[in-house]
Amino acid sequence: DAGVIQSPRHEVTEMGQEVTLRCKPISGHDYLFWYRQTMMRGLELLIYFNNNVPIDDSGMPEDRFSAKMPNASFSTLKIQPSEPRDSAVYFCASSFQGSSTEAFFGQGTRLTVV
């Protein structure tokens, strides 16, 4: 398996624009996590899914943020409209509850909102 795949790796957008981040988890994993990393707040859990169902979205900062997982191999995190304070690195991670305690991270998307 190629691991968790995120796209794009870098995104620069203007304030007010819609941004969509994409994630392909490792095949067979039943958990998918979206994290945001900044210097000030570290790695924040935004939302996580189990078997494609959102379980806890209490970390999503505002209604401008939304996440979907239409199937087991794809998830999106959308920010609409984007603001400069959304600038961060966004990580997607997946894990398999049954036999592994490790969360596997993608390489992240570095988002810059100007």
Add this chain to the structure above:
Amino acid sequence: GQSLEQPSEVTAVEGAIVQINCTYQTSGFYGLSWYQQHDGGAPTFLSYNALDGLEETGRFSSFLSRSDSYGYLLLQELQMKDSASYFCAVREGLNSGGYQKVTFGIGTKLQVIP
């Protein structure tokens, strides 16, 4: 809710031993993980403790005391390449459904000097 505390920065000499402590407050605790992240990279899994005691993996060891809500990562024979950020993370479950999430601390930036 949950919180994790770990030192923000640690400096140690090449060849020495360093211990990074982590205290946590959480409900539904399953276990404590440690992750390493180099600048510009993704977090990668180092170790996981579900039970009290010491787990050793090569130069790295991790310890957990559930009664004290405390753990640490021990790095021996430090090498320059160990300079990175180290995160403790709790795996915790919700009260219903058996779902588990992984929440990270703010991270400890380790600098290894010659």
